[in-house]
Amino acid sequence: MRACTFLKSFRFPALALLGLLVLGLCLAGPASAASAQKRPASMQPGHVDTFTVGSIKVYGIVDAATTMETTLLNPEFRLNLPQASFAGVVKTYLLQWNGKNVLVDTGWGSHGPKGVTLQVLKKLGIAPEAITDILLTHLDTDHAGGLTCEDKAAFPNATLHVARPEYEAWMAGTVKRPADKVALVKENLSHYKPVLFNWGDIVLPGCTAMDAHGHTPGHTVFDLLSAGKKLSILGDLMHIQTVQLRFPRACTAYDMDQEAAIASRLATFKRLANTKVLVTGMHFAETGYLHLNAKGVYTLVRP
Numbered sequence: 001m002r003a004c005t006f007l008k009s010f011r012f013p014a015l016a017l018l019g020l021l022v023l024g025l026c027l028a029g030p031a032s033a034a035s036a037q038k039r040p041a042s043m044q045p046g047h048v049d050t051f052t053v054g055s056i057k058v059y060g061i062v063d064a065a066t067t068m069e070t071t072l073l074n075p076e077f078r079l080n081l082p083q084a085s086f087a088g089v090v091k092t093y094l095l096q097w098n099g100k101n102v103l104v105d106t107g108w109g110s111h112g113p114k115g116v117t118l119q120v121l122k123k124l125g126i127a128p129e130a131i132t133d134i135l136l137t138h139l140d141t142d143h144a145g146g147l148t149c150e151d152k153a154a155f156p157n158a159t160l161h162v163a164r165p166e167y168e169a170w171m172a173g174t175v176k177r178p179a180d181k182v183a184l185v186k187e188n189l190s191h192y193k194p195v196l197f198n199w200g201d202i203v204l205p206g207c208t209a210m211d212a213h214g215h216t217p218g219h220t221v222f223d224l225l226s227a228g229k230k231l232s233i234l235g236d237l238m239h240i241q242t243v244q245l246r247f248p249r250a251c252t253a254y255d256m257d258q259e260a261a262i263a264s265r266l267a268t269f270k271r272l273a274n275t276k277v278l279v280t281g282m283h284f285a286e287t288g289y290l291h292l293n294a295k296g297v298y299t300l301v302r303p
């Protein structure tokens, strides 16, 4: 997609509408129109993006393909978008360091669009029994669905790490999600003995849990540090990256507490912009550096 160099930092909502008009014009070019139709190889289920962060080997796994409808956005952010949907992904991450095989989120598993993380791990030569730890950004089904396989723990030897407020909200049934989804999450968790962490905790050596609540009550960003190199896994801080990078105040219907989600997005963007911290997430294909230009526009710059 061509960069739109003249977008400014818009004040919501009036100028945001103008911004989206401009964004719409920017996206309407031939390259963008094609990208809305075509799904690149990096967004195909089973695709694996491999890179290192210090001594951490990272495998970004496309668990499933999704389509993000623009109707998910609040109405003021839908106007003038040139397309009705964006190609999306559900991703999981395998991190290997210190002799551990750490899975960040588990994908859909057999729920929703069937996830392929287990098959990809098999291809990588990683047996489910070899996963030592699972870190969950939160408990939605596209992240915690893969905890079980055929009604058993999919990763029987793994220690499961979940943010305390996330665990407590789902167990209490106070999350804004359908009852069947809550029941599924509870059932999946029952196959593990979750270790609960608080924000600011070092969950594993070199991995710190950061507060990013709003999307869900305990939504967590994981900051990784190894040999001076850094990676931040943003979880569901963004669902439609193209829109939410330009308009961090744009929420989707998936964000349970929209004001808190906006605050988390803004604070995390501010913390990571124009640093040497690589960022990636569960619903966008790219990994890159978050750049904030002089006009107040965020972009993701490939390394």
Ligand SMILES: [Zn+2]
Residues within 6 Å of the ligand: 140, 142, 143, 236, 282, 283
């Ligand atoms: Zn998600």
